[in-house]
Amino acid sequence: MTFRSKIDSFFIRFILSALLIIAAVSFIPLFFEGAPFSAFVIVTVTFSVATALILWIAFAIRYVFLENHLLVKAGPFRSRIPYDSISKVTATRDIFTGYRLLSSRDALELINNKTILGTVKISPENQGAFIAELKKRCPDLKVDEKIS
Helix, strand or coil, X not given: CEEEECCCHHHHHHHHHHHHHHHHHHHHHHHHHCCCHHHHHHHHHHHHHHHHHHHHHHHCEEEEECXXXXXXXXXXXXXXXXXXXXXXXXXXXXXXXXXXXXXXXXXXEEEECCXXXXXXXXXECCHHHHHHHHHHHCCCCEECCCCC
């Protein structure tokens, strides 16, 4: 079973702001320096590749329930979290710290003993169905009462 990540307007504005800053830092100096055409080509290609990678990571987030583990995919990044290592699920709105593969402030934090820092923050579109599926695979799972 596969769940997509919820995408909220804050996240879209954040990514667009980051891309605009990267574009400004990349292209504005070229106009003041009288750079040759080859510099424009190199910067354009580099910017395009960086933008594509950022958008792939940000908007292609999936949470896949496999037989023995939860696979969290974000672009080229993958995390395998064994079901027996997940001990608790809590609600969180803190999306700027820790290990996170999400695109919404309405997020869940999976506390486990296998990932970096012991937690991973995710934001499935349908949290209720996600938690129900996770409970089937992790019978000893503790779910925070704040999760609706």
